[in-house]
Amino acid sequence: MSVEAALEALLAQAEAAPALGTESLTLDAAQGRVLAAPLIAPLDLPPWPNSAMDGYALRAGDLQGNPLVVCQKIFAGTQPVPLQPGCCARIFTGAPIPEGADSVEMQENVQVLDDGRVSFIEPVRAGQHVRPRAGEIRQGECVLAAGTRLGPVELGLAASLGTTELPVTRRLRVALISTGDELVEPGEPLLAGQIYNSNRVLLRHWLHRLGCEIVDMGILPDDLASVRQCLGSLQQVDLILSTGGVSVGEADFLGQALREGGELSFWKLAIKPGKPLTFGVYNGTPVLGLPGNPASTLVTFGLLARPWILRRMGAAVAEPMSFKVPAGFDWPRPGSRREYLRARLEKGAAVPYANQSSSILRSAAWADGLVEVREHSTLNIGDPVRFIPFSELLN
Numbered sequence: 575m576s577v578e579a580a581l582e583a584l585l586a587q588a589e590a591a592p593a594l595g596t597e598s599l600t601l602d603a604a605q606g607r608v609l610a611a612p613l614i615a616p617l618d619l620p621p622w623p624n625s626a627m628d629g630y631a632l633r634a635g636d637l638q639g640n641p642l643v644v645c646q647k648i649f650a651g652t653q654p655v656p657l658q659p660g661c662c663a664r665i666f667t668g669a670p671i672p673e674g675a676d677s678v679e680m681q682e683n684v685q686v687l688d689d690g691r692v693s694f695i696e697p698v699r700a701g702q703h704v705r706p707r708a709g710e711i712r713q714g715e716c717v718l719a720a721g722t723r724l725g726p727v728e729l730g731l732a733a734s735l736g737t738t739e740l741p742v743t744r745r746l747r748v749a750l751i752s753t754g755d756e757l758v759e760p761g762e763p764l765l766a767g768q769i770y771n772s773n774r775v776l777l778r779h780w781l782h783r784l785g786c787e788i789v790d791m792g793i794l795p796d797d798l799a800s801v802r803q804c805l806g807s808l809q810q811v812d813l814i815l816s817t818g819g820v821s822v823g824e825a826d827f828l829g830q831a832l833r834e835g836g837e838l839s840f841w842k843l844a845i846k847p848g849k850p851l852t853f854g855v856y857n858g859t860p861v862l863g864l865p866g867n868p869a870s871t872l873v874t875f876g877l878l879a880r881p882w883i884l885r886r887m888g889a890a891v892a893e894p895m896s897f898k899v900p901a902g903f904d905w906p907r908p909g910s911r912r913e914y915l916r917a918r919l920e921k922g923a924a925v926p927y928a929n930q931s932s933s934i935l936r937s938a939a940w941a942d943g944l945v946e947v948r949e950h951s952t953l954n955i956g957d958p959v960r961f962i963p964f965s966e967l968l969n
């Protein structure tokens with residue numbers, strides 16, 4: 575199955591699922607969540623015209639080349655009085671423009687005369703350096719569309735409108751399972767033949783960044799009964815996410831558990847790393863079985879699980895932004911699978927980590943992102959390749 579077909583099937587399944595409930599959260603609690611309804615501006619922004627500069631507010635038409643009398647001083651946070659003809663006002667950035675004024679001149683372009691009047695060195699264009707009422711946002715406008723992921727900027731914008739709470743989709747409940755008799759948790763002694771469970775920490779943090787609630791099932795032993803018992807026990811979750819045990823080994827049980835007790839939707843993609851990715855349903859709960867190799871876990875989670883999770887939570891944009899960069903390598907022997915190399919951007923070109931073995935997580939720590947190398951196609955140095963920055967994938 576191609577990467578595109580798998581992604582399409584996953585997104586279709588996410589969209590067909592019953593919509594998640596919503597909840598109202600304070601701006602502080604809403605970080606990383608998905609807006610469940612459009613944010614409509616409750617007021618004009620700015621609510622009243624204010625000065626963009628430290629200088630003098632005036633009516634541009636008053637300037638017939640003669641100096642103006644400074645009749646008031648307006649600090650930000652104070653209220654001005656209407657401007658009389660022949661007057662101008664000393665004004666500071668952010669302060670309200672007095673009624674009757676239509677422009678502001680910077681103090682650098684004004685000469686203060688001995689008698690306190692000011693003469694304007696430069697011609698003044700009506701409207702200059704004034705931030706008009708509703709110049710940024712008009713009351714009733716849709717400021718953030720439903721499906722927007724709420725980060726610092728979106729939350730700041732909501733605050734600028736006086737919003738204290740936002741409607742967001744509830745957290746997706748994701749059961750996280752690490753399979754493998756060889757696994758132990760960091761902190762335990764490493765006995766012969768054991769390795770530390772890194773996928774669990776990788777995915778816990780990643781799921782947390784995506785706004786998910788984690789039901790951590792820890793490590794499952796490699797036996798069918800344990801896998802089926804665990805899958806069967808998970809009723810109240812939106813997704814079962816497992817790592818390991820999805821290839822063709824005699825200790826790989828996830829596929830069998832799905833075939834016997836649930837539904838195996840698809841298995842094996844034309845992707846490297848991540849070929850044995852498995853997707854199915856068990857007792858009505860979607861099950862995503864990621865490969866155990868940590869780099870495979872990372873690539874399949876980033877490119878396939880993450881879009882499913884975001885779409886399931888109602889995010890308008892589920893897929894990461896990517897862009898073309900010149901390949902800093904050649905690729906004379908293409909394979910039959912789409913490859914995602916962990917690569918750095920060096921002098922604007924994509925340079926892959928020396929060892930692309932899918933068990934090497936450190937390649938991702940070293941890299942800036944993934945370079946997509948298409949199946950069956952050779953590459954010469956300098957050819958454009960699609961680059962997906964980790965800054966996109968990991969958030």
Ligand SMILES: Nc1nc2c(c(=O)[nH]1)N[C@H]1C(S)=C(S)[C@@H](COP(=O)(O)OP(=O)(O)OC[C@H]3O[C@@H](n4cnc5c(N)ncnc54)[C@H](O)[C@@H]3O)O[C@H]1N2
Pocket residue numbers: 752753754756757769770771772773774817818819820821822823826847848849850864865866867868870932933
């Ligand atoms: N004869 C074949 N063997 C394999 C094939 C194949 O097509 N023919 N596929 C290979 C590919 S591709 C991948 S990817 C791996 C995936 O195998 P599994 O998903 O079954 O993963 P495991 O066998 O359970 O583990 C693979 C590897 O990763 C280590 N691992 C597992 N879980 C963790 C974890 N939580 N933290 C850190 N490391 C983990 C595990 O010790 C193994 O070394 O199959 C290939 N085999």
Ligand code: MOO
Pocket residue numbers: 845846847848849850865867869870932
């Ligand atoms: O698909 Mo695997 O991750 O190539 O080793």
Ligand SMILES: [Mg+2]
Pocket residue numbers: 818819820821822823825826866
């Ligand atoms: Mg295996």
